[in-house]
Amino acid sequence: xxxxxxxxxxxxxxxxxxxxxxxxxxxxxxxxxxxxxxxxxxxxxxxxxxxxxxxxxxxxxxxxxxxxxxxxxxxxxxxxxxxxxxxxxxxxxxxxxxxxxxxxxxxxxxxxxxxxxxxxxxxxxxxxxxxxxxxxxxxxxxxxxxxxxxxxxxxxxxxxxxxxxxxxxxxxxxxxxxxxxxxxxxxxxxxxxxxxxxxxxxxxxxxxxxxxxxxxxxxxxxxxxxxxxxxxxxxxxxxxxxxxxxxxxxxxxxxxxxxxxxxxxxxxxxxxxxxxxxxxxxxxxxxxxxxxx
Amino acid sequence: xxxxxxxxxxxxxxxxxxxxxxxxxxxxxxxxxxxxxxxxxxxxxxxxxxxxxxxxxxxxxxxxxxxxxxxxxxxxxxxxxxxxxxxxxxxxxxxxxxxxxxxxxxxxxxxxxxxxxxxxxxxxxxxxxxxxxxxxxxxxxxxxxxxxxxxxxxxxxxxxxxxxxxxxxxxxxxxxxxxxxxxxxxxxxxxxxxxxxxxxxxxxxxxxxxxxxxxxxxxxxxxxxxxxxxxxxxxxxxxxxxxxxxxxxxxxxxxxxxxxxxxxxxxxxxxxxxxxxxxxxxxxxxxxxxxxxxxxxxxxxxxxxxxxxxxxxxxxxxxxxxx
Numbered sequence: 001x002x003x004x005x006x007x008x009x010x011x012x013x014x015x016x017x018x019x020x021x022x023x024x025x026x027x028x029x030x031x032x033x034x035x036x037x038x039x040x041x042x043x044x045x046x047x048x049x050x051x052x053x054x055x056x057x058x059x060x061x062x063x064x065x066x067x068x069x070x071x072x073x074x075x076x077x078x079x080x081x082x083x084x085x086x087x088x089x090x091x092x093x094x095x096x097x098x099x100x101x102x103x104x105x106x107x108x109x110x111x112x113x114x115x116x117x118x119x120x121x122x123x124x125x126x127x128x129x130x131x132x133x134x135x136x137x138x139x140x141x142x143x144x145x146x147x148x149x150x151x152x153x154x155x156x157x158x159x160x161x162x163x164x165x166x167x168x169x170x171x172x173x174x175x176x177x178x179x180x181x182x183x184x185x186x187x188x189x190x191x192x193x194x195x196x197x198x199x200x201x202x203x204x205x206x207x208x209x210x211x212x213x214x215x216x217x218x219x220x221x222x223x224x225x226x227x228x229x230x231x232x233x234x235x236x237x238x239x240x241x242x243x244x245x246x247x248x249x250x251x252x253x254x255x256x257x258x259x260x261x262x263x264x265x266x267x268x269x270x271x272x273x274x275x276x277x278x279x280x281x282x283x284x285x286x287x288x289x290x291x292x293x
Numbered sequence: 294x295x296x297x298x299x300x301x302x303x304x305x306x307x308x309x310x311x312x313x314x315x316x317x318x319x320x321x322x323x324x325x326x327x328x329x330x331x332x333x334x335x336x337x338x339x340x341x342x343x344x345x346x347x348x349x350x351x352x353x354x355x356x357x358x359x360x361x362x363x364x365x366x367x368x369x370x371x372x373x374x375x376x377x378x379x380x381x382x383x384x385x386x387x388x389x390x391x392x393x394x395x396x397x398x399x400x401x402x403x404x405x406x407x408x409x410x411x412x413x414x415x416x417x418x419x420x421x422x423x424x425x426x427x428x429x430x431x432x433x434x435x436x437x438x439x440x441x442x443x444x445x446x447x448x449x450x451x452x453x454x455x456x457x458x459x460x461x462x463x464x465x466x467x468x469x470x471x472x473x474x475x476x477x478x479x480x481x482x483x484x485x486x487x488x489x490x491x492x493x494x495x496x497x498x499x500x501x502x503x504x505x506x507x508x509x510x511x512x513x514x515x516x517x518x519x520x521x522x523x524x525x526x527x528x529x530x531x532x533x534x535x536x537x538x539x540x541x542x543x544x545x546x547x548x549x550x551x552x553x554x555x556x557x558x559x560x561x562x563x564x565x566x567x568x569x570x571x572x573x574x575x576x577x578x579x580x581x582x583x584x585x586x587x588x589x590x591x592x593x594x595x596x597x598x599x600x601x602x603x604x605x606x607x608x609x610x611x612x613x614x615x616x
Contacts, residue, residue, distance in 0.1 A: 116354065183395040186349055187409050187459060188382030197408065201399040
């Protein structure tokens, strides 16, 4: 539908991303992890071990041709488990960020556009959430809901939407001063229609950037919750959980905790870097300067 | 006599600011008749746009409004916001100053036009056909291409014509044009003026034209109101106002037009600056800058009174015809 211009826009965006080597590298890592996690059951050497089947006779084998990342304390192939873990981590990251955006952005836009009492009420509610350190708040929530992966995701979303509400409100406050908003008011467009039809698309860029960067924090936070035993439960191949159970073996059998830890590090880094360059690329000022980055 | 479409009576608007109450409009009174183009002229900051925004009831929150604005027999100032949404776009529409920023950059012209059409009348089956028809009415030949363009792909004049077509979707009885040609070059200005004339004739719309371009006023308008510092100082038919000027401020404005001056003559100006709306001068608001002021000017506020049956002026010492 938007063939002509949108493709032009996309072309510029792609060109700018291509120029940025770090962005390309991080995009490559992200795509790699996404593909790997989609096809996990078909590409891992030992699918059943990836899901948690113990093989007692193969405990603590060092990395070899058969087990490239070695095996863990139950004899399971670490490579298979790390790849299965990618599914969980990516899903968690996407879920948490999406829920936070879906709750936070509309509230923030409404608060920013309507102002006055609506703004006061909505923003004081978000302030209540923001007044707790988010990870601590998430820990308290999971402890109440009961440990588990799903509960961990829910509580992370609950602690994160206020940041998006704040961001969206700031956007709405600036954008509502634009003449095209007045122009739609004078032809009698109703308030909520203006918010979702006119404010939302124009406010989206920083939200996308923030979302990409938060993806890494969400994965880290969830791994953290799993590490302290509040997130995913054994035998789930969650990375944080694997690091947590493997940490006592670090000196003797380093491959068991190190490879899942490396995976966390790589994914978090990739999302962070990508978000960073996305911010540069989507900023119209960097375009006017011919995209010199 | 026929009832006027819009009648603004003793409109006072003030804004509360950090420095105090700013009295921006004071007893603004004028009428707009059916199928009439009425111009409000004045220098920057004299309250033209505030007048327009109070008529369409979109003033910022920190404003205090007094007086009456009767539109189609109803007092706009007493209407609830939910009723006002029905008035805007349907019986009253507005064209803004800068067309390049009054269209949403994210959507195609066609989408915005169709949005406006369906928001005014959700029952229209083929909004696109109506949209194309509107685009051809505002003078586009390749309507399909314009329909599929983004605002940034159009020139300023084209954008303004699109904005006008959007304001026409509800067939309004009153069109408020807030400096519609300020951001455009002279040739495009002429086209937009032609278009506004045409709109007035085909839709029998009354137009409130806000401008500081007296040339535009002379070509387009039936009647003119001159504003100075939040007050309407003179109202009259365009011809009378240009050739039988009564108010010293109007005369000053007309004299400072650069058209009929010789090269080496200095252009006459009105001495002094606009006073601050936080502490307006007592009496006539123009007296500190007025060449004809006397003592009474600083004490009493002149009422706007008829000189002939159509020509009104707010001055204690109006000019006589031969000056």
